Amino acid sequence: MNKLKDTIRDILYYPSAIAGAIIILLLIALAIYAMIKIPYSEAIRLWRGGEEVWYQNPKTAPPSWYNLFLAKKQPVSFAVKSGDTEGSLLKKVTPGKEDTASIDFTYSFDFNYDEFPQEMMVYFTSTFQSKQPFVSIYLITPDERKIRISDFGLNAKQNFRFSQDEKLIKRLKTENVMVALFSVPKSDPPVPLKGTYQLVINGVTFEKGSDINAEFVFHGKVFGLAGTDISRRDLMVPLLWGAPIALAFGLLAALGTAVLTMIIAAIGAWYGGWVDDLIQRITEINLVLPFLAILIMVGTFYNRSIWTILGVTVLLSIFTGSIKSYRAIFMQVKESTYIEAARAYGASNIRIIFTYLIPRIIPLLIPTLVSSVPSYVFLEASLAVLGLGDPVLPTWGKIINDAEMNGALYKGWYYWIIEPAVLLMVTGLGFAMLGFALDRIFNPKLRGL
Amino acid sequence: MTAVPQTLSEGTKSKAGTSTLSRVARFAVIRLVTLFITVVIGVFLTIMIANMGGYVDEIMRSEIRERTIMRVAAMTANQEVTPEMRKKLTEDMIKLEEKRLGLDTPFMVRAFRYLGNALQLNLGRAVNMISDSGSRSVRAIILERLPATLLLMGTSELILFFSSVFIALSLSRNYGSIWDKIVIALSPTSAAPPWFYGIFFILIFAALLKILPFGGMVDAPPPTNPVEYTLSLLKHLILPGASLIFSSLFLSIYNWRTFFLIYSSEDYVEMAKAKGLASRDIERRYILRPTLPTIITNFALLVISLWTGATITETVFLWPGLGRTLYQAIGLYDTPVIVGSTIIYAYLLAVTVFILDFVYALVDPRVKVGGSGQ
Numbered sequence: 020m021n022k023l024k025d026t027i028r029d030i031l032y033y034p035s036a037i038a039g040a041i042i043i044l045l046l047i048a049l050a051i052y053a054m055i056k057i058p059y060s061e062a063i064r065l066w067r068g069g070e071e072v073w074y075q076n077p078k079t080a081p082p083s084w085y086n087l088f089l090a091k092k093q094p095v096s097f098a099v100k101s102g103d104t105e106g107s108l109l110k111k112v113t114p115g116k117e118d119t120a121s122i123d124f125t126y127s128f129d130f131n132y133d134e135f136p137q138e139m140m141v142y143f144t145s146t147f148q149s150k151q152p153f154v155s156i157y158l159i160t161p162d163e164r165k166i167r168i169s170d171f172g173l174n175a176k177q178n179f180r181f182s183q184d185e186k187l188i189k190r191l192k193t194e195n196v197m198v199a200l201f202s203v204p205k206s207d208p209p210v211p212l213k214g215t216y217q218l219v220i221n222g223v224t225f226e227k228g229s230d231i232n233a234e235f236v237f238h239g240k241v242f243g244l245a246g247t248d249i250s251r252r253d254l255m256v257p258l259l260w261g262a263p264i265a266l267a268f269g270l271l272a273a274l275g276t277a278v279l280t281m282i283i284a285a286i287g288a289w290y291g292g293w294v295d296d297l298i299q300r301i302t303e304i305n306l307v308l309p310f311l312a313i314l315i316m317v318g319t320f321y322n323r324s325i326w327t328i329l330g331v332t333v334l335l336s337i338f339t340g341s342i343k344s345y346r347a348i349f350m351q352v353k354e355s356t357y358i359e360a361a362r363a364y365g366a367s368n369i370r371i372i373f374t375y376l377i378p379r380i381i382p383l384l385i386p387t388l389v390s391s392v393p394s395y396v397f398l399e400a401s402l403a404v405l406g407l408g409d410p411v412l413p414t415w416g417k418i419i420n421d422a423e424m425n426g427a428l429y430k431g432w433y434y435w436i437i438e439p440a441v442l443l444m445v446t447g448l449g450f451a452m453l454g455f456a457l458d459r460i461f462n463p464k465l466r467g468l
Numbered sequence: 469m470t471a472v473p474q475t476l477s478e479g480t481k482s483k484a485g486t487s488t489l490s491r492v493a494r495f496a497v498i499r500l501v502t503l504f505i506t507v508v509i510g511v512f513l514t515i516m517i518a519n520m521g522g523y524v525d526e527i528m529r530s531e532i533r534e535r536t537i538m539r540v541a542a543m544t545a546n547q548e549v550t551p552e553m554r555k556k557l558t559e560d561m562i563k564l565e566e567k568r569l570g571l572d573t574p575f576m577v578r579a580f581r582y583l584g585n586a587l588q589l590n591l592g593r594a595v596n597m598i599s600d601s602g603s604r605s606v607r608a609i610i611l612e613r614l615p616a617t618l619l620l621m622g623t624s625e626l627i628l629f630f631s632s633v634f635i636a637l638s639l640s641r642n643y644g645s646i647w648d649k650i651v652i653a654l655s656p657t658s659a660a661p662p663w664f665y666g667i668f669f670i671l672i673f674a675a676l677l678k679i680l681p682f683g684g685m686v687d688a689p690p691p692t693n694p695v696e697y698t699l700s701l702l703k704h705l706i707l708p709g710a711s712l713i714f715s716s717l718f719l720s721i722y723n724w725r726t727f728f729l730i731y732s733s734e735d736y737v738e739m740a741k742a743k744g745l746a747s748r749d750i751e752r753r754y755i756l757r758p759t760l761p762t763i764i765t766n767f768a769l770l771v772i773s774l775w776t777g778a779t780i781t782e783t784v785f786l787w788p789g790l791g792r793t794l795y796q797a798i799g800l801y802d803t804p805v806i807v808g809s810t811i812i813y814a815y816l817l818a819v820t821v822f823i824l825d826f827v828y829a830l831v832d833p834r835v836k837v838g839g840s841g842q
Binding site for chain 2: 428451
């Protein structure tokens with residue numbers, strides 16, 4: 020107990036250890052938050068989802084906080100549905116004569132940006148027996164112009180894209196509908212007109228029980244806290260879920276390797292003879308085997324699941340140089356008098372190994388364990404960057420790989436790479452800082468150096 | 469944490485009484501035999517893994533079948549051929565192709581034959597890969613990529629090694645100074661691998677500042693003038709080299725510094741200081757001398773590690789080196805290339821380890837070749 024207290028006091032003496040510990044705690048909190056906020060199955064559904072899940076998001080939009088640093092403010096994306104409670108697409112139904120009804124939707128939004136949006140869309144759903152409902156869409160600009168966008172009969176499901184409507188393009192005499200709609204009239208080059216815009220949809224139904232619902236989607240040029248990738252996915256999902264996966268992989272691999280190495284080294288040192296020889300020979304053979312190449316082969320030929328990779332990583336990492344240094348320490352400990360005493364009272368081999376030999380080395384093990392976590396976290400990311408990431412799970416490495424594959428660096432989508440990279444870096448630094456400090460605390464040779 | 473000498477030496481027990489020469493010879497023979505067996509087992513395991521115990525054969529068979537069916541369909545598109553004839557033609561071509569790739573002999577037979585060839589450095593022919601000069605020989609493919617890897621890894625690893633040893637030596641003499649503290653504070657940055665810094669470097673210097681190329685080895689098209697060619701090569705070398713160096717520089721300095729510090733707190737160093745020796749002499753004779761075996765070991769292991777290349781860094785920077793070739797070979801199920809690269813590494817490692825045992829004895833009078841090790 021006292022020893023633990025001393026250790027904690029020692030740790031407090033190292034500011035880098037405190038910083039590292041805080042980072043690790045924050046990461047654990049982030050991981051728990053991610054798992055509670057987005058359950059596993061939901062995360063997979065979102066990550067694997069295509070257009071039907073992510074249609075509301077613009078493509079490769081940087082995060083909204085980009086605007087804080089930009090002189091020219093980029094429009095922020097949003098989507099509203101009729102029927103949502105707050106700030107929603109307002110729906111008003113007025114019954115007319117002979118089963119007809121007019122259904123009007125209005126939505127006002129502020130547009131105070133210096134750039135034009137990517138696209139606007141309205142998704143309609145309607146119910147009817149045989150007579151299609153009819154809608155007309157208008158946009159009212161801040162200077163009170165009422166621009167007729169389009170009018171058409173509705174199918175059960177229909178979407179309307181502003182930029183792709185031929186008639187609208189002809190009527191506005193322009194190639195770029197968004198610029199024409201949102202600019203100050205006759206300005207050249209076009210300047211966005213700031214103020215409150217209003218979208219008005221006038222619908223008419225011709226049957227009893229017929230109804231219309233609409234969803235207005237505004238694709239700006241920035242999105243959410245994390246931005247989106249090229250398939251419109253919100254990067255928040257993989258960024259959040261990357262945390263528990265990276266921590267699980269890093270910690271399990273480090274712990275598995277360290278514990279197994281320690282046990283095998285102890286067994287070899289204790290029994291000696293052919294057991295020890297065998298372990299030594301396996302270690303030498305393992306030095307010849309190409310570690311990364313084998314992982315790549317397993318990923319390519321066999322299975323890219325993160326758990327397979329984890330198992331192979333641990334297997335290949337057991338028999339390395341550290342087994343030799345542990346063995347050297349065990350050889351010394353083996354000669355201690357307390358081991359002799361244990362032998363004299365008739366303790367079994369297993370008992371001696373697990374209760375007398377191994378505990379002696381744990382102080383040495385902890386720093387190694389903590390500082391080896393980053394290398395495993397980065398190993399997973401490295402494999403993902405080679406395109407051998409887990410096909411199902413969203414991880415930080417996979418985001419970087421996606422970004423690389425789509426030329427994010429060439430096309431200026433820097434946020435796409437920087438966000439996961441910063442998280443990886445922070446994780447690596449957290450564990451490395453704590454590990455280094457622990458190494459100096461537990462390793463008497465390094466004390467004071 | 470410190471750079472511990474990694475010797476594979478186990479030391480064979482030999483009873484005193486024989487002459488030094490026979491002791492050394494005995495040791496050398498036993499050592500060579502154990503190392504050779506290690507290499508054989510290591511390479512055999514690699515062969516097994518690279519074929520997934522024969523599973524890759526299945527993949528290749530189905531690929532050949534598919535390809536041949538397509539080819540036969542294309543060949544006979546404008547001819548009147550009965551389905552039977554077409555089928556026979558297909559089967560014949562499949563058999564021929566399988567024979568060419570040696571798929572007609574059972575896998576285990578092939579694996580052992582292959583092991584034998586590989587051990588004789590008879591690397592054979594690649595299955596799918598072709599060298600830039602158009603050869604299928606594994607030797608040609610590897611030799612073609614070797615200069616690129618040696619250039620990248622050689623420059624960066626040598627700079628890294630010597631700069632970290634010398635910086636560490638001077639830091640260990642002034643430990644506690646501001647530079648020492650900076651290095652300690654920065655050492656956790658080595659948690660990230662080179663490709664990671666590579667991405668940041670590309671982002672800063674290629675994408676934002678536009679002063680260095682994104683990747684590749686020379687400009688396209690390559691300049692014909694040798695001076696311009698060299699300049700272009702150097703320009704492309706800066707970013708990958710810098711990321712390889714940067715990612716391990718601080719940890720490497722830190723490790724060497726700690727290692728030297730442990731040695732400089734020895735009594736004989738204090739004694740030398742008390743005698744009033746110049747600090748250069750202390751460094752050379754009392755710190756570098758006893759640490760020489762470790763330095764040599766690390767240097768030797770570094771030199772052979774050049775062989776494996778830096779797979780991911782080379783991939784990120786599109787550098788046409790051995791590491792990237794190995795990765796491509798795996799993607800193409802090209803076992804001969806994978807095994808070829810492994811066997812050469814294994815041999816280099818074994819020879820280095822063997823030589824190191826003798827070098828230790830030369831530089832460190834406390835070590836006796838073949839003497840009872842522990």
